[in-house]
Amino acid sequence: MGSNREVSGEFTHRAAAVVVATGGIGGNEELVRELWPAGLGTMPDSFVHGVPASVDGAGMLAAERAGAHWIHQQRMWHYTEGIRNWDPIWRGHGIRILPGPSSLWVDARGNRLPAPAYPGFDTTSTLRHLRTTGHDHSWFVLTRKIIEKEFALSGSEQNPDLTGKDIRQVLSRIKPGAPGPVQAFLDHGEDFLQAEGVPTLVAQMNALAGEDLIDAAALERTIRARDAELANPFSKDTQITALHGARKYLGDRLIRTASPHRLLDPKAGPLIAVRLHVLLRKTLGGLETDLGGRVQRADGGGALPGLYAAGEASGFGGGGVHGHNALEGTFLGGCLFTGRQAAVGVLADLR
Ligand SMILES: Cc1cc2nc3c(=O)[nH]c(=O)nc-3n(C[C@H](O)[C@H](O)[C@H](O)COP(=O)(O)OP(=O)(O)OC[C@H]3O[C@@H](n4cnc5c(N)ncnc54)[C@H](O)[C@@H]3O)c2cc1C
Missing domain, CATH: 3.90.700 (Flavocytochrome C3; Chain A, domain 1)
Structure with missing residues (x-):
């Protein structure tokens, strides 16, 4: 794992349920560069940030270290009409x-x-x-x-x-x-x-x-x-x-x-x-989940007990549910939907 992936944060499994809802990776310039899609040529040297630095992928990286499957890592959406904010x-x-x-x-x-x-x-x-x-x-x-x-x-x-x-x-x-x-x-x-x-x-x-x-x-x-x-x-x-x-x-x-x-x-x-x-803005890939928001293991062994994901961290549900050419403006809906689904999954598993 490269140094740009060493964002602090580890999951311990003391809690009954952890929901990763930390957003995407758009604020982590090095990680975006590492994962930049081959079909889009090279990442520009000069760009503007469409999300704050806190959108650094910490939750996804920690989940990956805990054994989670992060799929479609190269799927991302960046805009071409960015202007530098004067304020x-x-x-x-x-x-x-x-x-x-x-x-x-x-x-x-x-x-x-x-x-x-x-x-x-x-x-x-x-x-x-x-x-x-x-x-x-x-x-x-x-x-x-x-x-x-x-x-x-x-x-x-x-x-x-x-x-x-x-x-x-x-x-x-x-x-x-x-x-x-x-x-x-x-x-x-x-x-x-x-x-x-x-x-x-x-x-x-x-x-x-x-x-x-x-x-x-x-x-x-x-x-x-x-x-x-x-x-x-x-x-x-x-x-x-x-x-x-x-x-x-x-x-x-x-x-x-x-x-x-x-x-x-x-x-x-x-x-x-x-x-x-x-x-730089959106992350379309993410932690693979089932319909109850349960994060899937990278080794194919099913769900990681107690780990759930929602929103951009889960690729809006399951990892890249919008596909490569995600439809403009449909992201918030996927966040709300996957948040709901994760809640349903947590409640079902805690019963
Ligand atoms: C300016 C702007 C305009 C947009 N317009 C649209 C639009 O019109 N339509 C649309 O569908 N989508 C739009 N989007 C995209 C949409 O807002 C995001 O996809 C959505 O907010 C992602 O929600 P989320 O809850 O997954 O992550 P976020 O909203 O990014 O929330 C993640 C939260 O986790 C916190 N966090 C991160 N790391 C940690 C950590 N290690 N520990 C604790 N907390 C942490 C962050 O501080 C943040 O509060 C826009 C995005 C931006 C930036």
């Missing part, structure tokens, strides 16, 4: 943008990402593609009009209207203007750049990257080609087609998708570039 709560704190569909997504050299790597489409395939580009970051290029309508930020502290259950504040999302937390990133976030034209924006992008990676004329051609497709009713640009599709649904039209417009339309400006980092 961090934990070390290297990154926030995930929950993006609407309109931003132009380009790699570190300014090349547009291929379909289906559009904002909010397919996280894992986008990550797979980005790991082939030779750089750790990518960019959203958008307009003020898009950021006002389409940027939402993940995390309870970024959504005071929802966490405060304030219906009036929630409804204010329909109003024009950027939501307060998004405006704060525009004002203070190191990854946010604004300019009136492409050459100035690209000069800022290259300065932030510390290298002249993007050619301003080439990026302007890419933007103009995208903008030209807006006038084509038979456009084969699948992102433009998706914009029109999203606008047909009232919910998206009201708060998630800006009316389609040219990125170079001065009325929609200024132009904005947002540098995106990989954001």
